[in-house]
Every structure is written in C-alpha cells, then in structure tokens.
Amino acid sequence: QKEVEQDPGPLSVPEGAIVSLNCTYSNSAFQYFMWYRQYSRKGPELLMYTYSSGNKEDGRFTAQVDKSSKYISLFIRDSQPSDSATYLCAMSVNTDKLIFGTGTRLQVFP
Amino acid sequence: EAEVAQSPRYKITEKSQAVAFWCDPISGHATLYWYRQILGQGPELLVQFQDESVVDDSQLPKDRFSAERLKGVDSTLKIQPAELGDSAMYLCASSLAAQESEQYFGPGTRLTVT
Numbered sequence: 001q002k003e004v005e006q007d008p009g010p011l012s013v014p015e016g017a018i019v020s021l022n023c024t025y026s027n028s029a030f031q032y033f034m035w036y037r038q039y040s041r042k043g044p045e046l047l048m049y050t051y052s053s054g055n056k057e058d059g060r061f062t063a064q065v066d067k068s069s070k071y072i073s074l075f076i077r078d079s080q081p082s083d084s085a086t087y088l089c090a091m092s093v094n095t096d097k098l099i100f101g102t103g104t105r106l107q108v109f110p
Numbered sequence: 111e112a113e114v115a116q117s118p119r120y121k122i123t124e125k126s127q128a129v130a131f132w133c134d135p136i137s138g139h140a141t142l143y144w145y146r147q148i149l150g151q152g153p154e155l156l157v158q159f160q161d162e163s164v165v166d167d168s169q170l171p172k173d174r175f176s177a178e179r180l181k182g183v184d185s186t187l188k189i190q191p192a193e194l195g196d197s198a199m200y201l202c203a204s205s206l207a208a209q210e211s212e213q214y215f216g217p218g219t220r221l222t223v224t
Binding site: 036090103 | 166
C-alpha cells in the first residue's frame with residue numbers, strides 16, 4: 001500500500017462547477033500538506049500549503065486537512081478551463097522529504 | 111518573480127550514454143532537491159542537498175546516478191550509463207530551509223532514452 005493514495009481521474013467538469021480533489025494517507029506523522037498544480041510538460045506549481053489540521057482558503061481554492069481521518073481535500077470554486085491540469089497532493093513530516101500522490105487529472109470544459 | 115532554472119528542457123540520448131542536467135535554485139535557497147517523475151506518477155525524491163552537503167540520497171541509484179552542488183548554489187545531476195527505464199521528467203526544487211519551508215519547482219528536464 002502506498003503512503004499517499006490519490007485517484008488519478010480523469011475528472012471532467014463543466015465550467016463554473018465546484019471541484020473536489022482528495023487524498024488519503026497512512027503515515028500519522030505527516031504534519032505538512034501541500035497541493036501542487038502541474039500543467040502538461042511543466043514543473044509542479046505550489047497552490048496551497050497547510051500545517052496540521054484545519055482549513056485554508058486562497059481565492060477560489062480551499063484546502064482542508066482532517067488528520068483524524070488521514071484525509072485531505074482541495075476544493076476549487078467556479079472552475080475555469082484554465083484550471084485544467086493535474087493536481088498533486090504532497091505531504092511531509094518536516095517539509096523536506098515530500099511524498100506525492102499520483103496526481104488527479106482535471107479537465108474543465110467550457 | 112524568482113524561479114528555479116533548469117537546463118536542458120528536453121534531452122534525447124541513447125542507452126549507455128552519459129547525460130547531465132543542471133539546476134539553478136532560487137537565490138538564497140539553501141536546500142535543493144532532485145526528483146524524478148515517471149509519466150502518470152507523482153515526483154519521487156532522488157537527492158536532497160543542504161548547502162553543498164548531501165542530506166538524503168537514499169533513493170538515488172548510486173551505481174549510475176551522481177549529484178553534486180559544489181559551491182552550495184547550482185547543482186548537476188548525472189546519469190552514466192543511461193538505461194531505457196531512466197526515461198522520465200527530472201525536476202529540481204529549492205526551499206529557503208530544510209524544515210517548515212515550501213518547495214518551489216523548476217520546469218524540469220524531460221529525458222528520453224532510446
């Protein structure tokens with residue numbers, strides 16, 4: 001079993017929809033949780049960075065961490081075609097050695 | 111906005127040849143990472159540097175891979191000899207410090223071994 005599990009998708013939604021992306025993990029020592037967005041043939045771009053449990057909001061993006069369930073989520077409101085990309089969750093004990101999920105491919109169609 | 115620079119962006123090489131990738135981290139970032147990302151998977155850490163010292167190279171295939179960061183700034187990752195299974199995206203990331211610090215990634219080098 002992988003330390004971080006993420007549904008690879010693809011997830012296809014219409015423009016304006018609310019998107020929910022999720023990851024589960026097995027290592028209870030993880031304290032730092034990140035979401036990266038990766039466009040095709042590009043490097044990952046940091047979207048959200050969260051320490052421990054709770055919610056964090058940045059514009060149309062909301063990250064949630066539930067450490068008791070070992071479950072993290074990224075919500076995208078009012079999704080746009082430009083949000084079409086692969087979304088990678090990543091987590092770490094101390095932010096140095098990041099463990100990534102496989103990524104979920106999102107397609108937002110007009 | 112400061113960015114991590116990598117070159118080349120694309121590299122095609124034949125099996126058994128040597129290949130090298132270069133990374134220049136964001137200025138002032140003491141920690142540098144090399145990751146490998148196979149198509150359809152998340153990045154996996156190969157090696158971590160703190161300044162010029164290797165902190166973690168437990169996942170680096172040392173029989174064929176080597177990495178250096180001689181002056182604690184830019185870094186080179188080398189593969190010799192390259193194998194077909196090395197075809198992947200090689201990503202460099204940097205952070206201000208090793209702990210409690212976000213990692214920022216470069217655009218990557220896409221390697222194809224034929």
